[in-house]
Amino acid sequence: MDSGTLFFLAPLGSITALIFAYIFHKRMVSQDEGDELMREIAKSVRTGAMAYLKEQYKAVLVFFIFAFIFIGFLSFVLKVQSYWTPFAFITGGFFSGLAGFIGMNTATKANSRTANAAKTSLDKALKVAFRSGAVMGLTVVGLGLLDISVWFMILRKFYGNNFHIITTTMLSFGMGASAQALFARVGGGIFTKAADVGADLVGKVESNIPEDDPRNPAVIADNVGDNVGDVAGMGADLYESYCGSILSAAALGAAASVSLSLSSGTSFNLIILPMIIAAIGIAASVVGIYLVKTREGADQMHLMESLNKGIDISSLIIAVLAFFVIKFLLHNTGINYINIWVSMIVGLFAGIMIGKVTEYYTSFAFKPTKFIAEQSKTGPATVILAGLGESMTSTGFVVLIVSAAIVLSYLFSSGFDIANISLGLYGIAISAVGMLSTLGITLATDAYGPIADNAGGNAQMSRQKEEVRERTDALDALGNTTAATGKGFAIGSAALTALALLASYIEEIRVALMRIADKTNGIITIEKETYRLTSQEIAKLDIVSLMNMYSIHLLNFRVLVGIFIGAMMPFLFSGLTIKAVGRAAGKMVEEVRRQFRDIKGIMEGTVKPDYAKCVSISAKAAEKEMILPAVLAVVTPIVAGLILGLSGVMGMLAGALGSGFVLAVMMANAGGAWDNAKKYVESGEHGGKNTPNHIAAVIGDTVGDPLKDTAGPSLNILIKLMSMVAIVTAGLIASFSLF
């Protein structure tokens, strides 16, 4: 077998993923949806979610049309980008949206079926919920790898072995995926948290009715929000990380091939390597998904073990198979295949470690969350301070893990020759691919969370027996932990992917420069220096020389200003989204209060509240408020680039990566810990429910909600989207910047 044949594992893997997603979906749909009331509730949630998603996609479509015209202008009028770019951009956005849609469609169908299965047994409920989550996981990896393999095959027809052009062109489809993901995350995040905060503030705090109580007018909006935010948003987010890591690894593989003067066969192998690892990951994920099961009366620990078993075995399969694949692709090429394999393992392992740290900082089995819960004794202020303090401290370990992963994957893949920069950077990208290789199953555990949460809501609202609700509660509690570890994983992979994108950026600069050289017959002026370089010579320039030409060093004032602006962006972006949630939640609070006041009989349960009104408030707020942050994320790299030039853009990307990564970890852990501290108090500690301590803990949770579900997860996308915009506009900036 030759590696050209092996490549077909990638499309094959992607189709396998989609087939299994279809199977899981079909089986789930064949389950009983429960009684009349359960169906009705599920239908309200589904209708609300689909109506919102439709509106969101309309707004996104407008953005995509403008962006398509802009990128088309760059490609066809200014001729500073490849002709393929606008089309690649569109497919990325389309598939990302499709993955989100399929995942959410599945989730909204699975809610009542999970609740109904909980009537039978815990295991059955777990399987329905988890395998529905798996539909999402497998759809994301399936569509991602499909898009990548198809583009790779198309572009090979046109460019043959000119891998450098092929891979840098493909990178641009990441911008489409990132842009769509940002809208999904920000819009979905605002939707869900406006509803959640509004429902909690009036329902739990003011009127003292329990969570998911059907008397609360915002309860359907809250459930809709779980689907549009946590399912569709998360799916689009990881779709984009997944593609970004594979694409940047491919681009860096192509770059390494040129700088090490490798044969075109070896280049091909380096480029398809991340795609094959992804394909293996899909197979391993399917196996892992089948391993997740439980028995009746299982406790939290056992349920978690069951999920972990699935993930661990998948990881093990990937680790073993990847060894043989990498050996097959790289032996006798002069590249030490064991070292590349170790880089991949480093990423895989770092992902698991980040999950553990996140669990430590957010689960009430451990000291930090216990401390936060204890601080409820002195009121909400100390709960907030404890949460801020613990979550800020937690960034230390996560950063150390990612730092260690970067250092180790670089050192191994470069063969411990730190000057071998192109292979070292390739190794960092491969470690990101390794971390994300288990995405099929890890995303399943993640998407499972909101399904279980909604199933609980369904059971509560349809007034199921105590025993049913106990089962859905058990699944939901587990979902909180997987959501927190899933977030840690999303952040860690985003950091590594963004780093790989930063490294790929220099390759886009190279291609832009080659294009300029072709136009000017090899006479190019950079930073007031004039060079005589043909595009062939530029293609062979080593990375460091290229960076020196553009003064991309740490005392270039444009790099420094870029770092400042980049470091500020995640804060500004978070500030805008948090304020948006605050405004929308304020409206929701007023509406819920109004309904309690004006609609007689709600509190007695004799009259149904106007759920649709609350859904529409969330939807309108989300659509309106997602525009400014998203536009800012797209426009800033372009404006900064036009003023500060390529070196300023690189500084900006590095600054945004540094502060965005840390801020995202902090927000995710703060929100998770406050949520679980509240649950800990509700479990009877520190006075239990309906005490001032409980109210203090609920306030903490409410503050954490937009941090962990709106601003925080959007930051992962922000740093990648900014990189992607920079990549797509590299040609523009190279030709037209002020400095």
Next chain:
Amino acid sequence: MDSGTLFFLAPLGSITALIFAYIFHKRMVSQDEGDELMREIAKSVRTGAMAYLKEQYKAVLVFFIFAFIFIGFLSFVLKVQSYWTPFAFITGGFFSGLAGFIGMNTATKANSRTANAAKTSLDKALKVAFRSGAVMGLTVVGLGLLDISVWFMILRKFYGNNFHIITTTMLSFGMGASAQALFARVGGGIFTKAADVGADLVGKVESNIPEDDPRNPAVIADNVGDNVGDVAGMGADLYESYCGSILSAAALGAAASVSLSLSSGTSFNLIILPMIIAAIGIAASVVGIYLVKTREGADQMHLMESLNKGIDISSLIIAVLAFFVIKFLLHNTGINYINIWVSMIVGLFAGIMIGKVTEYYTSFAFKPTKFIAEQSKTGPATVILAGLGESMTSTGFVVLIVSAAIVLSYLFSSGFDIANISLGLYGIAISAVGMLSTLGITLATDAYGPIADNAGGNAQMSRQKEEVRERTDALDALGNTTAATGKGFAIGSAALTALALLASYIEEIRVALMRIADKTNGIITIEKETYRLTSQEIAKLDIVSLMNMYSIHLLNFRVLVGIFIGAMMPFLFSGLTIKAVGRAAGKMVEEVRRQFRDIKGIMEGTVKPDYAKCVSISAKAAEKEMILPAVLAVVTPIVAGLILGLSGVMGMLAGALGSGFVLAVMMANAGGAWDNAKKYVESGEHGGKNTPNHIAAVIGDTVGDPLKDTAGPSLNILIKLMSMVAIVTAGLIASFSLF
């Protein structure tokens, strides 16, 4: 007159400052200290403050002894640093401590005298408070400039015109000042906020007694805290920024001289230029201080105008005089003196602009703080979210102002030749000097705040007439605004200074390399490359070549990991200090509750609470909790350097600067806005005092307290201390790092 004579303006200016500080202090002391009760309260506060400061200095002394031994080991055993370094380090720490001590000593004497003066008139009270603040302002600039001029004179005797060695050696005394400042800020910040939060939570929220009520056992501790945190801490902080900006400008001036092959006369002029600007600033500040006065019944706006008039006129005087001085020093040298002057003006102006933005985001005259106050209608959670949202958004403008200052000062001073990097960096440092040139008066307005605050406390506790308390309240309210703008100013100047220190770091690397070359007869190995370079040749290497030798570019994996770790440090550090405050405040809450419970008659006002116990809780907590964050700040750059090398350290400094600057702005503005939102509610808006809305606003203020007074301001020092540690250990890392 030659420039050698002109230099004596620097020591002259410093002595002038100290003389005026002495005069103001003497006049203040001659004022009547008020009645028996006022004296007694003032004495309690003074005794508590002095006792704590003594303990703090003891702890700091232990640290300094260890650090002195370590630096001595570097200098005399490993011989990787100048022999002068340990001694310069010590004097920096000593003078910083002395400035804090004098400022605090003055403040504690001024409290009751201000309260007593308020019996006569508002103007008299303002003058006593403000001129006592001026003692601090003038002491800081006086001692700072004195230390610098004396060291400059001493080192010139030994090294003559070898300015490069002189200035890089002098930089190391900044490490002493930074280390002492960090202890003062962190210790003082923990002390004051433990007391403040504890007093507020039990007093205001639980027991419903007003602020500064003598029945509150923590009230004296709270007043002591204002002095040790806001006065001594702030003084040490700005002492260190002030010296850092002058020293780094001098070092970059020396570097520019070498790289532009300037005559030794011109070099001398470039080096003394920042010192002379500082001397002019002192004279202008004294004039400005005399202009601050008010009339009876003046409103907030008028009081603010009066302070602003003082600052504006000082700024104007500096701007005009600096033009002539810079012209005198630089005409006929080939350097465009107008451009350098513009760089200075840019800094001066940026400082004023940052103050305006801070005012906008923290004063309740404007939309953001009004919005936060309005959110109190939906409870504490929405108050917190609004504060986080607004303060995160506020970072945008501040970063843009500082970015514009960097770009403009670089462009002008480099004569719009972006390749003229050494002169451009000198310009950035000069803009920092420009921003801090008004420190004599701006620090006076800052130190005035806690004095007015304490005077109000004194008046309240000694049960003065309504009219006296109205006057002290007016002064206190103004103090809140000046404290917020002062913080913005401290952060902005810290960012510019840290940037200048980052640029100076490369000069320390150069000197370290020269030392190595001298030992190895010019054969040096860096990044596995071997060079043949004599120390004379290294001295003349341009900055970019030097950075290329060490691969200090943005795709070096050590730089990237450095950026991650650097970006994380401010978060970790803030997390530790916030948790420390939380723990200490928890103890304070328990103690206050215990006293209310156990000591009969406190609430009736018949029995005095045990104030000393609360003071001692704050003091012990501060002493214990300041160790870990401070040690972390010192150790991290050394450990990171030993593992990642010089390029990693530079990445770390850039990362810490980026995220630390933005986080500090956010924390300061969040805290200031919450504080004023509470005051806005207390003024009668949204229901006024003793409503649920008021409690929500108080909770916001309580959360903001440690952000704005402990963690936030410490970050300014953190980023500079990390730079200073890196500078002092550059020789160690250059010789002994792993990579």
